[in-house]
Each structure stands twice: as structure tokens, then as C-alpha cells.
Amino acid sequence: MRGYRGQILYTPEPGKLECVPDGTVFVGDNGCVQRVVREIPKDMRSVPVDDFGDKLILPGFCDLHLHSSQLPNRAMGYDGDFSDWLNNYTYPTERLYAQPEYARKLNRRLLQELWENGVTGSVIMSSTSAAATADLFEQTVRSGLRAGIGKMNSDLGAFGEPNETTEDSKRETLELISRYAGKNERVQLMISPEFIPCCTDEMLGFLGELAQKNRLSVQSHLSESPGDVGMVAKRFPGLDYASVYRKFGLFGQTPTVMVHCLYNTEQEVELMRECHIHVAHCPISNNNVPSGRLMPLRRFMERGIPVGLGSDVAGGHTLCMMQNIVAAVQVSKQQAVLFPEQKPVTVQEAFYLATKGGGSFFGRVGSFEPGYAFDALVIDDENLDDFMERSLPERLIRFIYRGDSRNISRRFCQGQEIAKPE
Amino acid sequence: MRGYRGQILYTPEPGKLECVPDGTVFVGDNGCVQRVVREIPKDMRSVPVDDFGDKLILPGFCDLHLHSSQLPNRAMGYDGDFSDWLNNYTYPTERLYAQPEYARKLNRRLLQELWENGVTGSVIMSSTSAAATADLFEQTVRSGLRAGIGKMNSDLGAFGEPNETTEDSKRETLELISRYAGKNERVQLMISPEFIPCCTDEMLGFLGELAQKNRLSVQSHLSESPGDVGMVAKRFPGLDYASVYRKFGLFGQTPTVMVHCLYNTEQEVELMRECHIHVAHCPISNNNVPSGRLMPLRRFMERGIPVGLGSDVAGGHTLCMMQNIVAAVQVSKQQAVLFPEQKPVTVQEAFYLATKGGGSFFGRVGSFEPGYAFDALVIDDENLDDFMERSLPERLIRFIYRGDSRNISRRFCQGQEIAKPE
Numbered sequence: 150m151r152g153y154r155g156q157i158l159y160t161p162e163p164g165k166l167e168c169v170p171d172g173t174v175f176v177g178d179n180g181c182v183q184r185v186v187r188e189i190p191k192d193m194r195s196v197p198v199d200d201f202g203d204k205l206i207l208p209g210f211c212d213l214h215l216h217s218s219q220l221p222n223r224a225m226g227y228d229g230d231f232s233d234w235l236n237n238y239t240y241p242t243e244r245l246y247a248q249p250e251y252a253r254k255l256n257r258r259l260l261q262e263l264w265e266n267g268v269t270g271s272v273i274m275s276s277t278s279a280a281a282t283a284d285l286f287e288q289t290v291r292s293g294l295r296a297g298i299g300k301m302n303s304d305l306g307a308f309g310e311p312n313e314t315t316e317d318s319k320r321e322t323l324e325l326i327s328r329y330a331g332k333n334e335r336v337q338l339m340i341s342p343e344f345i346p347c348c349t350d351e352m353l354g355f356l357g358e359l360a361q362k363n364r365l366s367v368q369s370h371l372s373e374s375p376g377d378v379g380m381v382a383k384r385f386p387g388l389d390y391a392s393v394y395r396k397f398g399l400f401g402q403t404p405t406v407m408v409h410c411l412y413n414t415e416q417e418v419e420l421m422r423e424c425h426i427h428v429a430h431c432p433i434s435n436n437n438v439p440s441g442r443l444m445p446l447r448r449f450m451e452r453g454i455p456v457g458l459g460s461d462v463a464g465g466h467t468l469c470m471m472q473n474i475v476a477a478v479q480v481s482k483q484q485a486v487l488f489p490e491q492k493p494v495t496v497q498e499a500f501y502l503a504t505k506g507g508g509s510f511f512g513r514v515g516s517f518e519p520g521y522a523f524d525a526l527v528i529d530d531e532n533l534d535d536f537m538e539r540s541l542p543e544r545l546i547r548f549i550y551r552g553d554s555r556n557i558s559r560r561f562c563q564g565q566e567i568a569k570p571e
Numbered sequence: 572m573r574g575y576r577g578q579i580l581y582t583p584e585p586g587k588l589e590c591v592p593d594g595t596v597f598v599g600d601n602g603c604v605q606r607v608v609r610e611i612p613k614d615m616r617s618v619p620v621d622d623f624g625d626k627l628i629l630p631g632f633c634d635l636h637l638h639s640s641q642l643p644n645r646a647m648g649y650d651g652d653f654s655d656w657l658n659n660y661t662y663p664t665e666r667l668y669a670q671p672e673y674a675r676k677l678n679r680r681l682l683q684e685l686w687e688n689g690v691t692g693s694v695i696m697s698s699t700s701a702a703a704t705a706d707l708f709e710q711t712v713r714s715g716l717r718a719g720i721g722k723m724n725s726d727l728g729a730f731g732e733p734n735e736t737t738e739d740s741k742r743e744t745l746e747l748i749s750r751y752a753g754k755n756e757r758v759q760l761m762i763s764p765e766f767i768p769c770c771t772d773e774m775l776g777f778l779g780e781l782a783q784k785n786r787l788s789v790q791s792h793l794s795e796s797p798g799d800v801g802m803v804a805k806r807f808p809g810l811d812y813a814s815v816y817r818k819f820g821l822f823g824q825t826p827t828v829m830v831h832c833l834y835n836t837e838q839e840v841e842l843m844r845e846c847h848i849h850v851a852h853c854p855i856s857n858n859n860v861p862s863g864r865l866m867p868l869r870r871f872m873e874r875g876i877p878v879g880l881g882s883d884v885a886g887g888h889t890l891c892m893m894q895n896i897v898a899a900v901q902v903s904k905q906q907a908v909l910f911p912e913q914k915p916v917t918v919q920e921a922f923y924l925a926t927k928g929g930g931s932f933f934g935r936v937g938s939f940e941p942g943y944a945f946d947a948l949v950i951d952d953e954n955l956d957d958f959m960e961r962s963l964p965e966r967l968i969r970f971i972y973r974g975d976s977r978n979i980s981r982r983f984c985q986g987q988e989i990a991k992p993e
Contacts, residue, residue, distance in 0.1 A: 220957070221957035221958055221959050222957075223957070223969075223972060223973055224968050224969045224971070224972030224973055225965065225968070225969070227900070227918070228900075228915075228917040228918060228919075242959070245958075251958070254958060255958065258958075436901035436904065436905070437901065437904075439904045439905055439907075439908050441908050442908075443905075466897075466972040466973060467972075467973065475888075478649070478650075479858035479859065482858065482859075482861045483858070483861055483865075483905065485861075486861055486863050486864075493650075495650040496649070496650055497650075535642070535643035535644075535645070536643055536667075536673070536676060536677060536680075537643050537664070543647060546646050546647070547645075547646045547647070549646070550645060550646030550888040550889075551645055551646055551888060551889065553975060
């Protein structure tokens, strides 16, 4: 058992911010929060306590969607058209990522940047390369960070040649499962079809069975733009996008993250609720590569569908979750202009999305309620001083809007302090 | 004469990016660019050259609109309603800013942060406090940075009590003019009515005359939201917003910056073109405090109306012009979704807005064409390395999306290197 003392902030519910000034969070040897207290009770007085003074203690951030192979392409090609983007940036980097030495270097950089940005949990879609995915898995285990990682399956050429053959894709996925599935508590292997337009029926069915048989969670893209929505509608007449995933066993049969979700019908949203789908909302990506609609975030939140934030690197250009929180708030305000019944989210609500909202994919992660994994950040906001007396909620908001990785002074995952990955 | 060697980038026109790899910009003793060359010509070989190696040399940024007294309120109150914002944040800070010791501290911080963010030129609306404005003027002169600064005039209570009496406002404005008008080459005193709803007719007429008599430039807000547009329409039936400013001598009779410009009619836009109005587009502010419309940026650019970017601190939460550039691109993309004829701006176009677009308010500022003031930044982008060979335009874009003040290693204004304001 160990205690951490400081200015404690977390959100057990969207919009409900718990503030414990000069509080102490006690963490058990299992790395989970035992309790958060204002006054240290008698029976805890012998427990060693690290005192972070006036610094903030927050739950670590969760990035619910990013593409590891696309890390180099942040900022690149957002002005061009989609096929230029794929051909000039996306594909060349994917090809390089298949080279072991390059993948090792890139994965190391990714983990370092996740660490820097206080992203203690992330859901990562790797490329089709099994070798790069294996390396990422192993490096992530060594880092101590929490993640779900999957080799992308993409055996149907929706935008040109397929990225891999069905046979190779299956074989490599099976190999990865035999090596990594269920082998680590913090890092889980995920089933990761790119999305329906890039997978054959055979592949989708195969992956759905594999996920259920091995109890592997699933990540994929859903309804990002009229383009993919149209392709799915044409290929599966009479079935909606969500139902296609469902039919193949890839929609909530095991824990599932669906990314974007901009164009879903009322019926699909209802199916998502029923199937406990986790939604990864990627506001910066939606701003960089607009698809014609804004995210109807409030619709999902009102139904109690768990939503987290995704950087969608490299559709998004930053792993900084504070910037992703700000973008979520801003996009929701613009959405409310168009659809006034969809009330904008507050900063506190968006902070919830970036912590417990996304963290819920991993279980009891993203909050400091008893039993939650102590995934935490210590925030030094001294340089953000604005000559005013600020309350703890104001200091949190100020850090979110104005802070950057320099303000994150320590990171914990499952109760262990995490060093910068080497 | 002195030369600066490096990877030179600037935009003589929107969308036209000049790249001079391993180039040298020669700067005369007047602080202005003489020429940019790839090879140093014979007659220049004796000129001393500072070699910045592989670093980028860019024009300094221009922030065409910010409120000095609101610096502490970045991030604060964006979730609340407008009157809470005014009462809980805006007004208390304005009142504090009237205290000399506080104003001195805040102005110093502002200049330090402008320096840090590479904002070598800015148009600053101070508060109604003449003392705070005087201090800001003097500190800015000492800093070596370029700026336009004005005491805000606000003698009509559009949102409660007026901020000052007409008499005090006039007297203090005259005093400031007698002390500072025309006294410094880089720092100019500006006429700064808050906006029409907060100024009496008497004040507007007085300021218009004053501006013309003393050849002082003007800054004010124009058509930010249905609220102010409605108030002006009600008070001046039959006149549009722009024409009210024009009628009082505050719309292009001298160089004029109008801020926001979200709701202007075709007729007003035409008047803006005729009157050579400079428009300050504040995309982050529009995102934080949405008013129901997005900026029709392309409309202004197509007419050749000079547009610059404004942080609008504290409607915007950051002085980082790279973030403002990214927001301008993103907002223009969302606008294009709604109005497809308004083509989104590219990063290079938005970079133009943040340099030469805004800089044109000061004259020949914001570019490296011959005769332009050498207001410049040296950018060290080594930590942004992405394991790929990147062209100079790509490096610029990468810095804009992913860089922060840490990447700005040197700042020049009018040919002089600027140290961090003390």
C-alpha cells in the first residue's frame, strides 16, 4: 500500500467532477485505488505517502484510437485529396513499417510520445505487418503502459490493390494470437479489421469467429464518411453498417471499439447501445479531414453509450489529449449550432471522455473510485499561473486549454510509476 | 548590412510559398530585407552572415487582435453563458488591470508570451484603463516588438453599467495621444472603440475625428454575433453595421482593423473592400464562443480584402499562432461543408494570413520581399523529425501542426534580435 497526496481531481460521471484538495489517494499492492481521503484516517497513518504538494493528481489519459504506422504523417497531406493522401503519405509509411528496424524505431518513438503526453492507456491499430505489430506489443509490455493492439486486416482493395492476401492475413493473425493473446494483463491483443470496405466476407467471418473463440476485443472504423457508408450499403443491400459487423461477430460479441460513428442511423445507435459498443470520437481528425458531418456526441452520451476520445493519428495531428479534449468541446458547440437539441459538452464532460469514458474499455480504468487501477498523472501547473486565485476545477480547465506535455511531471500505470520508454 | 543563412520560407501571396533552401537573406541597416539569394553574389561576400544551418527562417507572426487585460482568462468560462463570463471573469480582470502594479506585471507577462510564441507584431486592445495602456505602450517600446495598442473606449452600458464615463474616456484618450501618438516607429497608438453597442454616438464621433486629425489607426469589433448585429440594427435603422462605423469616421478613413466579421452582408463586404479594411479573423475564439456562424474567410480573400489572424485572447485561449493557423484551416473546411463554393484555405494560405496577411496592417511586414522589415523567426524543428525525407514546405506544415514555442529559437524585429522582455 502507498499513498499519493496532492490536489486530486477525477470524474466518476460525465459532468461530475470530484475535487479533493490536499487529498490522499491510497493505492493497494495490486495497483488499484483503495480510497481517496481528505484526512488520513488512523489506520492508514503508517502507510508511506508521496506528497506532491500543490500539484494536481488526475487519472491518466486514454487515447481510444490511433494508427501506429502513421505516426510520421501527423500534419501531412490534409490539404490534398484522399487518394493523394493515401498514395503520398499513408501507403509509403505502411510499407516502411513492414521493415523490422524501422518499425522498432517508430514504435519506440510512439511509446515515448504517449508517455510524454500522459496517455497511460491506448487502443492502437497497427498496420497489416505482423512483425511490426509483434514488436509494438513487446515494446508496450516493457513500457508498463496500458494498451490494446491489433494487426490490421485489410484483404480487399477498396482503394486500389488489397494491402495483403486473405491467406497471409489469416495466417499472421493466428500466429500473433498464439504468441500474445492473453499473455499480459495490461497489454491485450485485439482483432482489428480495417473496416468493412477493406475486408472480404471471408475475412470478416474468420475474424468474428476468432474474436469469440479467443475472447479477444475488437476495434474497427464505422461510418466515417459518405464514401464508406455508400460502399457498405451497396455491398450489403438491406443491412445497415452496424448490422454487417454484428452479422460477422464483430459488434459487441466481445468488447468492441468502433471509431468515428458520424453517419449512424437511429437504429444503429440503438444496436450500439444494446451491444455495449465503445465509441471512439476523434474530433481533431474530423476537423482535419471533414467528412460532411460533425459528431453527434450528445446522442451517444444520452443513451449511456460509452464514448472515449481518439487522436486518430495521423488523421489527427497530435497525441496531446488536452488538445483532443478542447477539440471535442469545440466541435460539440458547432454541432449544437446546427442541432440545438444536442447540447454542447462541457470541458468536464470532455475530460471524462478522455479518462473514464475511454478507460472503461479496459475495465475499471480512468477514475479514482475504489477498485480502479491507479493510472494517474501528476500535473505541475505553476507556469500557467494567471495572477488570480483559481479553484481546482478552474486549474484543471486551465491545464486542459493551456497546458502541454511540459506540465506532466509524473505518470503512473496500475500503481507503478512509468519511466520514459527507452 | 548583415546576412542570415538558413532554410528560408515566406509567402508573397496567399498560397504561393517561396522556398529558398540554404538561402541567405540580406538585411540592411534600416532593418529591412535587401534581397534573398541562393548563392551569395560577389559584391556581398564581405557582408557578415549568421548561419542557422538547417533551421528554418520564417517571417515573424502577426496577431491581429487580442485583449491585454484578458490574458489571465484564457480557458476560463467558455462553458458558461455570456453574462456569467462577463461577470465572473471579464470584468473582475478589467478592474484589477486598472491597478498599476498589477497592470505592470500582466503587461510584462503578455510581452514575454508574445515573444515566446514568435509574435513579432500584434494589434492589442487594452482595457478602458489609460494607466494600464500607457504602461503597456512603454513596455512594448522597450521590448523591441512591433504593435498597435489602444485604450478601449466603452462609455455605453450595452451589458449593464457603462465601463467609464464619456468625459473620462475622452480626456484620457486625449492624454494618451499627447504622450504617445507618433512617438515610436514600431509601436503605434490606436483608436479603439470597444464596438458600436458600447459607445455613445458622441464617443464614436469624437473618436472618428480624433483618428483622422491625428492620423491614428483604428481597431474595433464588427458583426461577431446576432446579439451585437441586432443592437446596431435597432439603434441605427436603415444603416448597416459597417456604414455606422463609416459614418463616424472609423472605417478606413485611417488604417482600420475590424475583428470577427461573421455576419456581414454583401454590401458591407463591398464597403470593406472599398475602404481597405483589415479583417482580423479569430478562428479559435469562434470555436470557443460560437456565435451561430463560421467565418466566410474565402469571401474576403477572393475580394482581396486583407485578412490576418487574431488570437482574440481571451475569447481564444492561446497566443500560439501555429494553433491559430491550424484552427483557421479547420474552420474553413467546416465552412466549405456548409458552403461548398467557399473553398477551404490551405495551410500555406493560412500561414500567409498569420504573416503577411496580418503584417500588411503595419505596412511592409510579414514577408521577405525586398523592402520588407526583417521580422523573422528561426525555427529548430529537429525534435519533430519523423524519420522521413521532408521537403521544406512539408517541414513548414509539420512545424505549424506539431511545433510549439520550444521550436522557436530566435526572434527578430526590424532586423534586430529580440531578447525575452524582462
